[in-house]
Structure formats: structure tokens, C-alpha cells
Amino acid sequence: MCRLLPLWCLGKGKSRGGDDTMTVGGYAGSILYVNLTTGKVRKEPLDMEVARSFIGGFGINAKLGYDLIVPGIDPLSTDNKIIIGAGPFVGTNIPGSARVSSVTKLPVNGAVGWSGGGAMSFGVMLKNSGYDHVVIEGRANSPVYLKILDDEVEMCDATAIWGKGSQETVDTLYALHGRPLGVLSIGQAGENLVRISMAFVEKCGTLGRGGLGAVFGAKNLKAIVVRGTKGIRVSDRKRYMQLVEGLYERMRKYEGLKGAQIYGFLNFMPVMPREDYLRLKKARLACVSCPIGDKDLLEIRDGRFKGRSVYCSAAVNTLMPIMYGFTRDYGESIKLFEDLDSYGLDQMEALEILKFANQLYEHGIVTENDLGAPGIRFDPESVAEWLRKISFREGFGNVLADGFGELLKRYGNAARSLLPVVVKGMVAYQGITSPIKTDLFTTFEFGMAVHPKGPCAAPGGSSPLYFTRGRPLEWVAGHLDRMGVPKDAQERILTPKEGMALNVGRMTKYSQLSLFVVDMLGTCGRGQINRFYSNKLQAELYSAVTGLEMSGQELLKAAERALNLIKAANVREGFDRKEDCFPESWFGTEKHKDYYEKVEITKEKAYGMLDDYYDEMGWDVKTGIPTLAKLKELGLEYVAEDGKRLGIVYP
Numbered sequence: 001m002c003r004l005l006p007l008w009c010l011g012k013g014k015s016r017g018g019d020d021t022m023t024v025g026g027y028a029g030s031i032l033y034v035n036l037t038t039g040k041v042r043k044e045p046l047d048m049e050v051a052r053s054f055i056g057g058f059g060i061n062a063k064l065g066y067d068l069i070v071p072g073i074d075p076l077s078t079d080n081k082i083i084i085g086a087g088p089f090v091g092t093n094i095p096g097s098a099r100v101s102s103v104t105k106l107p108v109n110g111a112v113g114w115s116g117g118g119a120m121s122f123g124v125m126l127k128n129s130g131y132d133h134v135v136i137e138g139r140a141n142s143p144v145y146l147k148i149l150d151d152e153v154e155m156c157d158a159t160a161i162w163g164k165g166s167q168e169t170v171d172t173l174y175a176l177h178g179r180p181l182g183v184l185s186i187g188q189a190g191e192n193l194v195r196i197s198m199a200f201v202e203k204c205g206t207l208g209r210g211g212l213g214a215v216f217g218a219k220n221l222k223a224i225v226v227r228g229t230k231g232i233r234v235s236d237r238k239r240y241m242q243l244v245e246g247l248y249e250r251m252r253k254y255e256g257l258k259g260a261q262i263y264g265f266l267n268f269m270p271v272m273p274r275e276d277y278l279r280l281k282k283a284r285l286a287c288v289s290c291p292i293g294d295k296d297l298l299e300i301r302d303g304r305f306k307g308r309s310v311y312c313s314a315a316v317n318t319l320m321p322i323m324y325g326f327t328r329d330y331g332e333s334i335k336l337f338e339d340l341d342s343y344g345l346d347q348m349e350a351l352e353i354l355k356f357a358n359q360l361y362e363h364g365i366v367t368e369n370d371l372g373a374p375g376i377r378f379d380p381e382s383v384a385e386w387l388r389k390i391s392f393r394e395g396f397g398n399v400l401a402d403g404f405g406e407l408l409k410r411y412g413n414a415a416r417s418l419l420p421v422v423v424k425g426m427v428a429y430q431g432i433t434s435p436i437k438t439d440l441f442t443t444f445e446f447g448m449a450v451h452p453k454g455p456c457a458a459p460g461g462s463s464p465l466y467f468t469r470g471r472p473l474e475w476v477a478g479h480l481d482r483m484g485v486p487k488d489a490q491e492r493i494l495t496p497k498e499g500m501a502l503n504v505g506r507m508t509k510y511s512q513l514s515l516f517v518v519d520m521l522g523t524c525g526r527g528q529i530n531r532f533y534s535n536k537l538q539a540e541l542y543s544a545v546t547g548l549e550m551s552g553q554e555l556l557k558a559a560e561r562a563l564n565l566i567k568a569a570n571v572r573e574g575f576d577r578k579e580d581c582f583p584e585s586w587f588g589t590e591k592h593k594d595y596y597e598k599v600e601i602t603k604e605k606a607y608g609m610l611d612d613y614y615d616e617m618g619w620d621v622k623t624g625i626p627t628l629a630k631l632k633e634l635g636l637e638y639v640a641e642d643g644k645r646l647g648i649v650y651p
Contacts, residue, residue, distance in 0.1 A: 002156035025235035027090030037138030055520035057087035065103035085133035086123035087522030090233030096524035098287035106210035109336025109425035113453030121183030128228025165342030185223035196349035203311035235547030303331035343391035424454035461584035484535025505609030516559035577624030
């Protein structure tokens with residue numbers, strides 16, 4: 001049963017020149033606000049001045065998050081907001097333009113956090129319904145899902161799907177509402193407020209590392225389903241078609257295209273023989289407008305799960321149980337991955353916290369009575385049972401469900417000395433002693449420490465150092481040009497320091513900004529698509545789509561504005577330099593080397609690069625927070641005024 005919510009429409013949005021938002025291409029033109037407690041819904045016009053300053057997607061989400069998320073609230077309270085948005089390219093046929101992003105206060109560590117990812121059809125359907133962003137607050141009295149069909153917005157009874165896994169939830173909603181249908185849902189872990197839970201986009205995408213699934217669950221919100229029929233227009237069709245046709249032509253001529261279409265991430269991460277992958281592959285899957293198809297439908301070919309089909313965002317992700325040493329069997333590993341996705345658990349957090357719990361047992365900090373067993377067995381059956389216990393908060397699974405931060409509070413310094421590669425309460429999943437072991441210290445590894453919400457791919461995903469090693473400096477400089485890095489910044493990045501030819505700390509700023517531009521516009525962040533977009537092309541496409549002329553440097557400045565706003569939101573929550581730290585185990589007997597494998601990265605060198613990162617960002621090196629001069633440069637003076645009221649001084 002669904003209850004149609006009265007939709008209140010307030011005013012008209014104005015573009016920079018004073019015209020109605022409908023004269024601006026790329027944007028649906030509205031933000032949908034939903035209060036689950038009162039059942040009230042309102043539709044407000046998108047402020048085009050805000051759109052000009054923050055573009056869309058992550059950018060406008062950051063602005064909404066700073067304005068609407070009250071400092072100090074409990075992430076699982078009714079006061080927290082879920083903010084979801086899609087940029088101005090989503091809904092067009094620009095290659096790979098299906099990305100969606102979210103902002104909320106995260107339960108795992110209390111940070112105001114961004115997440116982004118490929119959204120299959122969800123982002124396109126949201127835009128086609130007439131909304132660029134959705135803001136959800138409050139808490140329903142009983143489980144519901146939100147249904148958005150163009151202007152019809154309904155809260156529907158979710159009793160029949162509450163308790164189902166994320167995959168089964170999607171199938172049930174498809175059966176109820178038909179296809180095409182965008183679906184964002186949670187599994188049982190989110191329902192039970194597991195702080196390491198995520199939300200899932202249809203059957204392949206993930207969203208919300210840090211606990212977005214638990215925020216959904218705290219609001220009694222099982223899913224959002226959306227279908228739209230309105231479409232998205234572009235402003236300058238001739239210019240747009242020339243740019244897009246040229247882009248597709250470049251893709252068709254790319255010598256690595258066929259390999260990317262057939263093997264996906266195995267082109268970058270050869271973690272299994274290609275013939276084994278081809279045997280498991282049932283189909284390649286794609287988000288709307290993606291010409292490559294970077295997601296997978298696998299079929300287990302033998303063993304006790306023979307014939308089982310499993311969806312995944314990339315086949316390499318299904319091999320993490322093998323990388324952890326839990327099994328050597330593809331079928332067992334894929335089934336454990338399916339369990340993680342079905343429950344809605346963050347794979348890295350769940351597997352790493354099981355290892356940590358067993359270490360606590362081996363050192364006598366956790367007892368057999370606590371665990372309900374003599375340690376944790378790392379075989380497929382035992383791991384599967386522990387994943388179930390975490391998701392349903394049974395026994396010691398109830399303790400593990402709250403993440404590393406809660407374990408440290410419970411067991412103190414004795415547990416801290418055994419802590420694995422954790423930064424800001426989350427696993428720094430790529431590095432010399434991390435689950436994904438890498439030996440070079442690039443923007444990806446460095447970025448594990450500095451991203452405001454905690455470890456994620458944002459600081460590394462658009463870097464020329466990503467999945468490369470030892471390329472000539474001229475090649476690196478060419479990619480910095482592609483990213484739009486100013487020449488003076490390139491000179492600082494390429495000035496040798498302590499034997500290192502590249503300054504990873506300084507480069508990380510531009511790797512972050514480059515990926516945030518991707519997220520603001522709504523295109524894919526994965527290398528096989530992202531490689532075709534230069535900063536100049538992004539600006540030309542934005543200008544053609546919207547009719548608002550924008551330079552590449554203005555796009556980067558908008559990304560910097562949004563990043564500083566998210567940083568400021570976390571300064572209000574008490575985050576500063578002390579949280580931007582590297583795992584101690586990275587400086588043990590095994591150490592990273594620089595990009596050219598000539599210099600070992602000691603603790604002193606890593607933190608020296610952190611100083612350089614802050615300097616490049618225009619942040620105070622001592623505190624790690626934005627300076628007043630930087631806020632003024634970005635037009636964020638109101639952040640400093642807000643800080644004064646809270647006793648925060650931006651230096």
C-alpha cells in the first residue's frame with residue numbers, strides 16, 4: 001500500500017541571466033525534500049546561482065550538506081539528512097554519464113561524508129522525474145520505501161521487503177513496479193543499524209561507505225524507487241553533438257577498448273588468469289550510456305554453488321575472500337561476496353574487522369565467552385556465519401557491527417596496539433600492509449589519510465599514477481595538463497624533494513579535484529571511461545549542455561569550493577590534522593617506495609608530504625583546516641562567520 005504525498009511547489013528558479021531554469025540545459029531544475037516523519041514533501045526550484053558555483057552532484061550535495069546537517073547530531077537520529085544528487089550530464093548520452101552521489105553524516109565515525117558511484121539507471125531516472133537532488137529527513141513510523149514516478153511521490157509500505165537482502169529487494173520491486181526502474185536499497189545490515197553497512201544501486205553498484213545503509217535503516221527507509229519520463233534537454237545541440245560524436249570516435253579508435261570491454265578491471269589488476277574469468281563470466285553489464293560495460297554477472301561453474309549467478313560491480317571484488325586467504329575456490333569466494341552484498345555490508349570493513357576480532361582473542365583481550373567460540377575460523381562456512389551475525393547483531397556480531405571505533409572504546413589501548421590499517425575509523429584498504437597490497441606511495445595511498453570522510457578512492461582515481469609505475473616525467477606532465485593542473489602547480493609537483501621526482505602530497509589536491517569534477521558533472525570515475533575526458537573537454541561539454549559558459553579552471557574552482565565546504569563541515573564536527581594520519585604499519589619492516597622506486601617512504605617523509613598537501617590546498621599546516629584567505633578566495637566567507645558562532649577560528 002502506498003500513500004500519495006501532497007507535493008508543494010515553491011517558486012521558480014532563476015538562471016544567471018534571470019531566465020527560468022528550463023532555459024538551462026542539463027538540469028532537471030528541482031530539488032525534492034521529503035520528511036518521513038510528517039509525510040510532507042516539497043519541490044523547490046534549483047537555485048541557478050548555486051548551480052553555477054557548485055555545478056551539481058557532489059558539489060550541490062556538499063552545499064546542501066553544509067547548510068542542512070546540524071553539527072553534533074547523532075548520525076542515526078531523525079535530524080540527520082540523506083542527500084542524493086546527479087549532475088547535469090546525467091540523462092544525456094555523454095559516455096558513462098550515470099553517476100550519482102550522496103552526502104550524510106556517517107555513523108562509523110561521525111564525519112559528514114560524500115560517496116559516489118555508477119548508478120546503473122537510478123541517476124537517469126531521478127533526473128527524468130524532474131529532480132536533480134533529493135533531501136530526506138525524519139523517520140517513518142514503520143518500514144517504508146519511497147516511490148518517485150515523475151510528479152507522484154509516495155511513501156509505500158515496505159513490510160513485505162523488510163528483512164530481505166538487497167538483491168531480493170530489487171527483484172521484488174521490479175516485480176511490483178516493472179522496468180525500467182531505478183532502485184537504491186539496503187539489506188538486513190542497514191535495517192539493523194550496522195555502522196559498516198552501505199546502500200546498493202540496483203544489483204551492481206554500491207553507495208555510502210561509512211554507514212549510509214544504517215542511516216537508511218534508522219529512518220525506516222528500505223529503498224527509493226524512481227522512474228521518470230520527462231527527459232533532459234541540452235542547450236546547444238549542434239555544439240553538443242559535435243563534441244559527443246568526437247568523443248565516441250576517439251573511444252572507438254582506442255586500442256585498449258576491446259580489452260576493457262572483455263576483461264574490465266583485469267586489465268589493471270591481473271588478480272586472476274583471464275581464462276578463469278572468461279569461464280566465470282556470464283555477461284558484462286553497464287550503467288546507462290556506458291559504451292564499455294564495466295560490471296559483471298558471473299556464474300559459479302562448479303562446487304556446491306554450481307549454477308548460481310551473482311551480480312557485482314567488478315569481478316575483482318568477488319575475489320577479496322581469496323585475497324584474505326579464506327578460500328582458494330572461486331565459487332566459495334563469489335558466494336561470500338554475494339552474502340556481503342545481500343546483507344549490505346562494506347566488504348573491506350567486514351572482513352578486516354573479523355581478522356581484528358580474532359587478533360583480540362589471540363591476545364586475550366576478547367574471551368571465548370565473548371565470541372561464543374574458541375576464536376574465529378577463517379573458512380567459508382564460518383565467515384558466512386559471522387557475516388550473518390554482524391548483519392543481525394547476534395552475539396559478538398552486535399559488537400562488531402559498530403565498527404573499529406566502538407571496539408577501541410570498549411577495549412582501550414590494548415586493542416589499539418593491534419589495530420590494523422585504519423584511518424578515521426575505516427580501513428585504509430590500499431597500501432603496503434593493506435588488504436589490497438601496493439608497494440608504491442601514490443596519490444591513492446596518500447589519499448587514504450586525507451579524504452575528509454576517511455579512506456576512499458577519491459584522491460587517487462583521477463591520478464596519472466593510478467595503476468602505473470615509473471612512467472617518464474613528460475608522460476606525467478601530459479596527464480597533469482589533461483587534468484587542468486596549472487603550470488605553476490605542475491612546477492611544484494615536479495620539483496624534486498628528498499630524492500623523490502614527484503611530490504605526491506601536492507599532486508593529491510588535483511587528483512581529488514579532478515575526480516570531484518567528474519562527480520559534479522555525473523560521469524564515470526573509472527579509468528577506462530575517465531581517461532577520455534580532459535578538463536578542457538569537460539568544460540566545453542558543460543557549456544554546450546547547459547548554455548552556461550564555463551572554463552576548465554572554473555570547473556576546478558567549483559570542485560575546490562565544494563571540497564572546502566565538506567572539509568569545513570567536518571571541522572565543525574571536531575576533525576582536524578590529528579585525524580589525517582597514516583597507518584603505523586606502513587612504516588614497519590615493509591615500506592612503500594616512491595613512484596620511481598628509488599626512495600623508501602619513511603614516516604617523516606609521509607608527514608612532510610602532508611605538510612605540502614595542506615600548503616597546496618591553502619590550508620593551515622599546523623591544524624590542517626582551511627585558512628580564512630582560502631575561504632575568501634572561494635567565496636565561502638559565511639563559513640568563517642559560522643565558525644565564529646561555534647568558537648572555530650579559521651587561521
